[in-house]
Amino acid sequence: NVRTASxxxxxxxxxxxxxxxxxxAILEKEFGVIGDQLFAMSWGVDRSIIKHKYRPKSKSYGNxxxxxxxxxxxxxxxIVIQEIGDQVAARIRAHHLLAGRVSLYVGYADYEADPAGFSIQEKITPTDVSSDLV
Known part of the structure; x- marks a missing residue:
């Protein structure tokens, strides 16, 4: 972070x-608890307490x-959309999950003519069925 470096x-x-x-002590006076963490990290010490495996609230699978x-x-x-949808559905099934939202982004070959492309997102009934996702 630029401010910290300054x-x-x-x-x-x-x-x-x-x-x-x-x-x-100088670091702690200047940065508080972060100063202590910076000093420890400079010596390769991470004092984080990890009791449980981190599980994100939501997962995203894409292709x-x-x-x-x-x-x-x-x-x-x-055909292109179906191939991508089939690959994502297979990964979702492999993890024993269901998808409750799908999104699609399309960009164009001539990026300079239309750099934004377009996207759409839909909430769906949770599923792992390829044809439903596609």
């Missing part, structure tokens, strides 16, 4: 060696495909 430089700390060899040109034929577009 504050460290004001204390004469320009690199990890300087940080590891400065007075921890993307970059094509070498814009597709205009609807059937070809549907």
């Amino acid at each position: 504050r460290l430089r004001r204390l004469g700390i320009k690199n990890m060696y300087d940080l590891a060899h400065c007075d921890p 993307s495909q970059i094509l070498n040109r814009d597709y205009e034929d609807q059937r070809q577009i549907e």
